[in-house]
Amino acid sequence: GESVGLHLPTLSVQEGDNSIINCAYSNSASDYFIWYKQESGKGPQFIIDIRSNMDKRQGQRVTVLLNKTVKHLSLQIAATQPGDSAVYFCAENIDDKIIFGKGTRLHILP
Amino acid sequence: NAGVTQTPKFQVLKTGQSMTLQCAQDMNHEYMSWYRQDPGMGLRLIHYSVGAGITDQGEVPNGYNVSRSTTEDFPLRLLSAAPSQTSVYFCASSYTSTGGTEAFFGQGTRLTVV
Numbered sequence: 001g002e003s004v005g006l007h008l009p010t011l012s013v014q015e016g017d018n019s020i021i022n023c024a025y026s027n028s029a030s031d032y033f034i035w036y037k038q039e040s041g042k043g044p045q046f047i048i049d050i051r052s053n054m055d056k057r058q059g060q061r062v063t064v065l066l067n068k069t070v071k072h073l074s075l076q077i078a079a080t081q082p083g084d085s086a087v088y089f090c091a092e093n094i095d096d097k098i099i100f101g102k103g104t105r106l107h108i109l110p
Numbered sequence: 111n112a113g114v115t116q117t118p119k120f121q122v123l124k125t126g127q128s129m130t131l132q133c134a135q136d137m138n139h140e141y142m143s144w145y146r147q148d149p150g151m152g153l154r155l156i157h158y159s160v161g162a163g164i165t166d167q168g169e170v171p172n173g174y175n176v177s178r179s180t181t182e183d184f185p186l187r188l189l190s191a192a193p194s195q196t197s198v199y200f201c202a203s204s205y206t207s208t209g210g211t212e213a214f215f216g217q218g219t220r221l222t223v224v
Contacts, residue, residue, distance in 0.1 A: 031208065043114075043200050043215030043218050044202075046214070096141075096158065096207045097207075098158075098202075100152040102152040
């Protein structure tokens, strides 16, 4: 089975609120993780990444948290906007293979 | 514009036909990969390459071949198309597989096998 998965297939968030998208992984050898955003009809777009020697990394309005103890990864989006509506994927590097999870659809409520 | 270019964007094949999906990048990236995405699913890794002359299998390599004769190009060949290969195919590139720089995806090739 897949070693990367997501807890919720769909997440609905009020515009302006913060969004938290979660991801679990099972391969303790994974040393690099990436979050991607995919809008309808387009290819995935890189959002942010984190190496296994880090716990947290921040970008513009996004933060990725890595908890190696429980093999959990999360993506936090601050002040969610309509343009954030998309499917979000976490992915992990296992021996040069970038393996994707199934994705979470983020739905923005007006 | 710089980036990853995939051709064609759409293709219909008959069962048993062969074809090559093209992927080219002009960013001098070493790492390139091919994925397929089925409806409502995530992306599954078909093949990848860490540099020219080097290729390796991903999660779902059966029925597909790749080659990497140059840094820029990474074509994906379907040997004998089957309906189960109906999917959207994405090519991606980055400097390495372990980050430091952004990874780029092409816009995809939508393949239908009838």
